[in-house]
Amino acid sequence: MRRPTEEPAWLRWLLCLLAVAVLGVFLVLPLAAVFAEAFRRGVAPALAALGDPDALAAIRLTLLVAAIAVPVNLVGGVAAAWAIAKFDFPGRRLLTTLIELPFSVSPVISGLVYVLVFGAQGWLGPWLEERGIQVVFALPGLVLATIFVTFPFVARTVIPLMQEQGRTEEEAAATLGAGGWRMAWHVTLPNIRWALLSGVLLCNARAMGEFGAVSVVSGHVRGETNTMPLHIEILYNEYQFVAAFAVAGLLALLALLTLAAKSLLERA
Amino acid sequence: MTIVVSELRRRFGGVAALDGVELSVRSGEFVALLGASGSGKTTLLRALAGLEFPDAGRILIDGRDMASVPARARGIGFVFQNYALFRHMTVAGNIGFGLRIRPWRSRPSRAEIARRVEELLELVRLPGLGGRYPDQLSGGQRQRVALARALAIEPRVLLLDEPFGALDATVRRELRLWLRGLHDRLGLTSLFVTHDQDEALELADRVAVMRDGRVVQCDTPEALLARPADAGVAGFLGDAARLGCEVRGGMAWFAALPPVPAEGVAEGQAVAFLRPVDLLAEPGEGEARVAASRQDGRGVRLTVAVGESLLEAVPAPGWQPRRGEACRVRVLAARVFPA
DSSP, X not given: OOOTTOOOHHHHHHHHHHHHHHHIIIIIHHHHHHHHHHTTTOHHHHHHHHHSHHHHHHHHHHHHXXXXXXXXXXXXXXXXXXXXXXXXXXXXXXXXXXHHHHHHSOHHHHHHHHHHHHSTTSSSHHHHHHTTOOOTTSHHHHHHHHHHHHTHHHHHHHHHHHHHHOSHHHHHHHHTTOOHHHHIIIIIHHHHHHHHHHHHHHHHHHHHHOOHHHHHHHOOOTTTTOOHHHHHHHHHXXXXXXXXXXXXXXXXXXXXXXXXXXHHHHHO | OOEEEEEEEEEETTEEEEEEEEEEEOTXXXXXXXXXXXXXXXXXXXXXXXXXXXXXXXXXXXXXXXXXXXXXXXXXXXXXXXXXXXXXXXXXXXXXXXXXXXXXXXOOOHHHHHHHHHHHHHXXXXXTOTTOOGGGXXXXXXXXXXXXXXXXXXXXXXXXXSTTTTSOHHHHHHHXXXXXXXXXXXXXXXXXXXXXXXXXHHHOSEEEEEEXXXXXXXXXXXXXXXXXXXXXXXXXXXXXXXXXXXXXXXXXXXXXXXXXXXXXXXSEEEEEEEOGGGEEEEEXXXXXXXXXXXXXXXXXXXXXXXXXXXXXXXXXXXXXXXTTOEEEEEEOOXXXXXX
């Protein structure tokens, strides 16, 4: 007997095979290729490529940028989600749309915007230069571009949950004597903690891997303003395939670890 | 704790949710806010708790103006319609919340809080369930946890928004008698919102009937049933049927029913409200006919056809009515208002 909602066996198999094939060709194969290429000449050359001073500088810079951008987006994203989900104010819908802007704008444009504002010929460029502050082609520019590109991740994962939970638990806390901070700390944040963590992990994965926006503001100074994705591109263009794929492998590994952590969290 | 509300107004967009509410509650009273949905009863309750900000009017609690007192400083217990339990906290965590978050000067010790929580669990008859989470409880249990949580801050005023709305009939009845007992024992002043008139009439010392953002009448259940303020209240309470009539010489005259006294009602067209218990059907040739008979927990109810209208009536004692049988209807009482 077949249940009314069940498809025939051949159709189920076909669909499964199709899904596996698509996944294999478009996701698993390229990922496997990265690691295969990295270890083509054995383990030693790959490790040597990672130990190169420029590569180490790129790894350090990538982690530093992510370490600044992710907490900033954590705070900013929670604040935006909070405002949208718990309060009524004019312009609420506009804010909701603006949060998605970084997703819809090309990353190259996101980078260019900062060059236009902070660059030598930009609006604030001369003013900043007089004071000896360099934004573009330096760490501040990289951080700004990364924050912009990864801003939606935290807000987008938290908003739907906060909206679904509504405001009554906060109201209950208020009638029991809780002020704003206690309410936030004891009621609101615990209710969104898992979604928040998942948003942070996604934000982190993207912050480490961002290429387009960062490429525009970086200036590609080796050992100084190259993040991992930029370093990979330079190595590849110089035909240093093993080194390029070794760094790429490390970056992919960081992303995979982040994803694994996220799915572990979701199961718990 | 007396509560005095005067001229309270609140608009949402273009709609007036509260349109000049007047209400006065004496210390120790148990008052029901009764009304159809959209009559403003929940908005009034939320305004009392400080969760809604009135546009105009005053709320005095024990003579003190509440306008500048935020919800967290009012010390009013509030039980939400969907209970609003903190889902990530255990039952004990929920109940102890109001004590745990006090500023450290006035915060009881950990042991003291635990003791209070145990006491409250006993009080709401849920001993031993302190370690559960809200989603592991039944509706009736959640309701009692919400009540215990509200009582933990030792409020003098308790506000309940549709406290029995989500419960099934037997649990409801049991809980409301228990709640009434609790109110009396703790010396609270309580207001509860309901759209169920049986609940309001059974439980409350006085019932405030709300309509279109106003309290149209606030009285004891007996007075409400005997002397409704207007046609709206009369029609709302006690499953009353509405029947056109004409007032002449202090009597209301119907098309097919015997006349009833209608003192003080202006002469001319009028409308009368007749509850089933106001109409006594007796066997014998008459103007009426038995259309249906139904037995429920409260006894036998007849539907009698009188002229054009179908009315609910009570059969005379000892009579076994059959469907289609002719009968006479006596009107024991009626509330008559000018049309």
